[in-house]
Structures are given as C-alpha cells and as structure tokens.
Amino acid sequence: MKIRFPLSIAHLAVMSAVLAGAALAQAPKPFQGSITAINRSTLTVKTDADGVYQVEVPSDAAILRIAPGAKDLSSAEKIAFSDLAVGDRALVKPDPNATGTTIQALRVVAIKQTDLALKQQRDREDWQRRGVGGLVKSVDAASGDLVLTSGAGVMAKTITVHTAKATMLKRYAPASVRFDEAQPAPIDAIHTGDQLRARGEKNAEGSEITAEEVVSGSFRNIAGTITSLDAAGATLVVKDLATKKQVTIHITAEAQMRRLPEMMARMLAMRLKGTTSVGQGGWGGNASAANGGPAGGQHGGGQWGGQNGGQGNGGASDPQQMLSRAPAIQLGDLQKGEAVMLVATDGTSEVSAITLLAGVEPLLEAPAASQNLLANWSMNGGAAEAAAQ
Numbered sequence: 001m002k003i004r005f006p007l008s009i010a011h012l013a014v015m016s017a018v019l020a021g022a023a024l025a026q027a028p029k030p031f032q033g034s035i036t037a038i039n040r041s042t043l044t045v046k047t048d049a050d051g052v053y054q055v056e057v058p059s060d061a062a063i064l065r066i067a068p069g070a071k072d073l074s075s076a077e078k079i080a081f082s083d084l085a086v087g088d089r090a091l092v093k094p095d096p097n098a099t100g101t102t103i104q105a106l107r108v109v110a111i112k113q114t115d116l117a118l119k120q121q122r123d124r125e126d127w128q129r130r131g132v133g134g135l136v137k138s139v140d141a142a143s144g145d146l147v148l149t150s151g152a153g154v155m156a157k158t159i160t161v162h163t164a165k166a167t168m169l170k171r172y173a174p175a176s177v178r179f180d181e182a183q184p185a186p187i188d189a190i191h192t193g194d195q196l197r198a199r200g201e202k203n204a205e206g207s208e209i210t211a212e213e214v215v216s217g218s219f220r221n222i223a224g225t226i227t228s229l230d231a232a233g234a235t236l237v238v239k240d241l242a243t244k245k246q247v248t249i250h251i252t253a254e255a256q257m258r259r260l261p262e263m264m265a266r267m268l269a270m271r272l273k274g275t276t277s278v279g280q281g282g283w284g285g286n287a288s289a290a291n292g293g294p295a296g297g298q299h300g301g302g303q304w305g306g307q308n309g310g311q312g313n314g315g316a317s318d319p320q321q322m323l324s325r326a327p328a329i330q331l332g333d334l335q336k337g338e339a340v341m342l343v344a345t346d347g348t349s350e351v352s353a354i355t356l357l358a359g360v361e362p363l364l365e366a367p368a369a370s371q372n373l374l375a376n377w378s379m380n381g382g383a384a385e386a387a388a389q
Contacts, residue, residue: 028094028103035088035110041081042102045090055092055103057081062107068119076109087113126199132159132209133197136216141188146214148196155271160208161198163187172217175345175352178254182215190216195343220351222247223341223364231332238340241364249344250352251331258326259333260359268322269362323357334358 033047043055057063063084064076084090089111098104134150137158144163151157163169171185190196195218200211224238227246234251251257260268334340341360344351 028096030091030093032089032091035084035086035090038084038086043084043090043092043105043108045092053092053103055094055105055108057105057108058095061095061105064107064109066109066111068111068115073109079110084108084110085113089113089116127197130202131197131199132161132202132206133195134159136190136192136194136196138192139187139190141186144187146187146190146196146198148198157207159206161196161214162208162210163214164210167200167211168213170213170215172215175347179215182217185216190214191218194218218346219354220344220346221342222249222344222351223339223360225339226334226336229331229334229336234331236331236334238342246349248350249342249356250350251356252352255353255356257329257331257353257356258323258358259329260323260326260357260363262359262362264322264326265359265362269365272363273365326357326359329358339364 031045031047031051031053033045033051033053035043036046036052037044041057041059043057045053045055047053063079063081064073065079065083066073066076070076091109092103092105093107093109095104095106132148132150134148137147137149139146144167146161146163148159148161149156150159169185169187169190170182171189172179173181173183176182194216196214196216198209198211198214200209200213202209222238222240223242224240224247226236227239228237230236236249236251238247238249239245240247338358339361340356340358341363342356343354345354
C-alpha cells in the first residue's frame with residue numbers, strides 16, 4: 001500500500017515561489033514627502049499624496065543630502081540623522097527585509113528646507129527677469145509659436161513665444177491652483193484665451209522669447225458683487241456681472257487677495273482707459289506709498305515669480321506691479337455688497353479663487369481692460385518651485 005502525501009516536493013517548491021513573489025510584491029515602495037516630525041530615530045513623513053508614514057531610521061541606514069533639482073545621486077553627500085530637520089523633503093527607500101509594523105528605512109535622500117528656500121528665491125527672480133506672461137491669442141502647433149497679449153489699456157502689447165522640442169511644457173491640473181501640480185502637456189493642449197507664463201531668452205524689445213519652460217492653464221475671470229460670506233467655510237458668493245448668476249468662491253490658503261486703495265484704483269482706471277499721462281516716476285511713487293514696502297505675493301503653492309517692485313527702467317509703472325503692491329487682505333476683511341474681481345479655476349457654479357482684488361469699483365468702468373489686467377496679474381504672483389519637488 002502506497003502512502004500519498006497531500007503535497008509533493010514539487011508542489012511545495014511552487015508554493016514557496018508564489019509566496020515569495022507575493023511577499024516581494026507587498027514590500028513597501030519608495031515614497032517622498034515632507035518631514036513633519038522627528039522623534040528620536042523616527043521620522044514622520046507626509047507624502048505628496050497626503051499619506052502619513054512613521055519611518056524608523058536605523059543607525060546603519062544611508063542618509064544623503066542632494067541639491068534641489070538634482071537628477072541623480074552622483075553629487076549627494078552623506079549626512080548624519082541629526083542633520084535632518086522638520087520641513088526637509090525626504091525620499092525614503094524602505095528596507096524590504098525589515099520586520100515589524102513600522103517602516104524601516106534602507107536609505108533616506110533629503111533636500112534641506114534651507115536649500116529649497118534658496119532655490120525657490122532664485123527661481124522667482126529668474127521667472128521675473130527672464131519671464132513673460134499673458135493671455136494666449138493664437139497657437140501654431142506646427143511651428144511651435146504662441147502669441148500672447150500682455151498688459152492692458154495703453155500698456156497692452158503682443159509677445160511671440162517660440163517653443164522647441166527641448167521646451168518644458170506644463171499645464172495646470174483641472175481645478176488646481178498649485179504650480180507644483182502642473183503636469184507635462186503637449187502644445188496642442190494650449191488654447192486661445194488660456195493664461196500662459198514662459199521663461200527663456202527675450203529679445204531687446206521683449207516682444208519675442210525663446211522659451212525654456214512654459215506653463216499654461218484655463219481659468220475663469222469673474223467681476224461682481226458679494227452677496228454672502230462664510231468665514232468658517234472659507235467661501236463667499238458673488239453675483240457675476242457678466243452672467244447675472246451666483247457663483248460660490250472657495251478661498252484656499254494659496255489664494256492671493258489684495259485691496260486697491262481708492263486713489264490707486266482711480267489712477268489705474270484712468271490708465272486703463274488711456275485718460276491720464278502720469279509718468280513712470282509718478283506711478284512708481286503712488287504704488288510704493290500705497291503699501292509702504294516692496295512688492296510680493298504668491299500664486300498657488302504656488303507659485304510663479306514674485307514682483308520686485310519695478311525698480312529701475314520704470315517697472316513700477318506696470319499696472320500688474322501696482323496690483324502686487326496693494327495691501328494684502330483676508331476673507332474677513334471683505335463685506336457683503338462690495339465689488340470684487342477675481343481669477344479662479346474653471347467652473348460654472350463653484351470655483352476656487354487664484355487671485356481676488358477688492359476696492360475695484362473704479363475699474364469696473366473699463367471692464368474689458370480690467371479683465372485682461374487681472375488675468376495677467378494672476379500669472380505673475382508666485383514662486384516657480386517645480387525643480388524643488
């Protein structure tokens with residue numbers, strides 16, 4: 001009588017291979033995010049997808065520091081665990097052989113927060129110095145050329161943006177106001193009426209630019225009166241003067257909100273209508289007095305080149321720079337019944353504000369020019385952080 005075993009050696013080998021493969025498939029994958037806490041040898045890392053992980057860093061784990069924008073680890077330097085700090089970016093490679101419920105790091109690659117801040121500041125300055133922005137007037141996908149309209153009123157001009165295969169083309173994600181969420185997109189994704197910002201080498205007149213990087217998006221311009229406010233819900237409702245319909249506006253942490261002082265609003269309205277001959281020095285003086293300091297502001301997490309106050313070459317006479325010098329406000333500073341102008345994410349009944357401007361009653365006397373003015377301004381307000389991600 002032969003005894004039959006339920007599983008042969010061959011079956012056991014096959015099952016072992018299957019189980020080993022399953023265990024390998026379940027091994028944690030590398031992830032990146034920001035360090036939010038450090039407790040002894042444990043890091044708390046909040047990922048870009050809003051996940052939160054506790055990471056144990058053994059004494060034999062490799063900890064490396066790289067510069068923002070680095071493509072590989074060839075220039076990485078070894079650092080100690082004590083060199084890590086809250087706010088640093090971290091790429092964690094878990095140890096697939098570790099046991100226990102807490103992730104153990106095999107390697108941590110860090111970008112220091114101080115390095116990020118310096119890189120972002122340099123990017124802001126470069127976007128301002130070598131960048132242009134405006135509304136898309138035409139797109140020639142075959143030649144790679146885009147034509148923008150920039151400025152408003154007597155300051156309006158056209159700019160030709162030349163792109164090539166090497167040009168980095170990105171587009172804002174739907175319903176997003178964050179620069180770091182912009183995704184690669186082909187040139188035919190850009191449409192007439194889109195807002196666009198380009199960085200590269202400009203000609204002497206600033207009428208043409210050979211672009212190294214282009215970021216675009218479809219947004220909605222709204223001008224109207226506030227019918228209700230909800231500070232707790234961070235929303236306000238505006239009656240759009242164009243459509244005569246109510247629109248719910250969500251105010252996120254990334255929204256840029258400013259109020260024009262009455263004198264500045266009147267002068268700006270006259271400039272848009274072409275009824276004033278105020279010189280560059282006059283505009284610069286009034287713009288500076290309105291805020292008592294240098295220009296600033298951010299757009300969407302962020303986030304394209306901030307203004308430098310227009311120093312030199314009459315830059316302060318630029319209406320967009322005047323807007324950036326206007327005092328910043330919060331949602332609680334707005335009141336029911338007052339007029340606002342804003343650029344928001346694309347939508348019908350609910351949108352998220354990118355830029356909002358109060359104190360705009362004089363500007364509504366020149367609605368078309370004012371709309372272009374605000375659209376252009378919204379593309380000039382933040383920091384280019386993509387390289388830091």
